[in-house]
Amino acid sequence: MTKLLIDECLSAELALMARERGHHEASHVVWIGKSGWKDWGLKEILLQEDWVFVTWNCKDFRGPKGAPGSKGVFADVPIHAGLVCIDGPTGMNLELQRFLFGFVLDELDQQPDLTNQILEVSIDESGESVDILRYELPAES
Numbered sequence: 001m002t003k004l005l006i007d008e009c010l011s012a013e014l015a016l017m018a019r020e021r022g023h024h025e026a027s028h029v030v031w032i033g034k035s036g037w038k039d040w041g042l043k044e045i046l047l048q049e050d051w052v053f054v055t056w057n058c059k060d061f062r063g064p065k066g067a068p069g070s071k072g073v074f075a076d077v078p079i080h081a082g083l084v085c086i087d088g089p090t091g092m093n094l095e096l097q098r099f100l101f102g103f104v105l106d107e108l109d110q111q112p113d114l115t116n117q118i119l120e121v122s123i124d125e126s127g128e129s130v131d132i133l134r135y136e137l138p139a140e141s
């Protein structure tokens with residue numbers, strides 16, 4: 001199963017959800033003693049320990065939505081375990097986090113390997129439509 005690390009901007013409940021679904025190595029940034037770490041510091045841990053990072057701060061890691069890989073922590077990374085972006089509104093409550101993360105887990109059940117990929121799950125402003133997008137980063141040449 002996929003080794004997931006949940007960012008501290010998201011609830012630790014997501015790591016428990018992942019464990020219940022068979023991702024037994026799922027953890028939370030706080031649980032591994034990295035609370036308050038800057039993105040560039042987390043980058044080293046993610047790469048060294050092959051974590052798939054789950055975050056709401058998508059832009060910080062993949063760069064702008066319209067130009068992924070042009071900026072961000074993963075812009076210069078040739079190979080990584082993967083990135084999951086949960087794109088919800090500011091102040092997303094636990095119920096919405098769990099709802100969107102459920103789509104992530106469903107997608108990982110179908111295709112667990114996220115090597116050099118980003119999986120984005122987003123909800124529209126009306127809260128009625130969820131989009132799931134998976135793409136390469138770095139982009140295929």
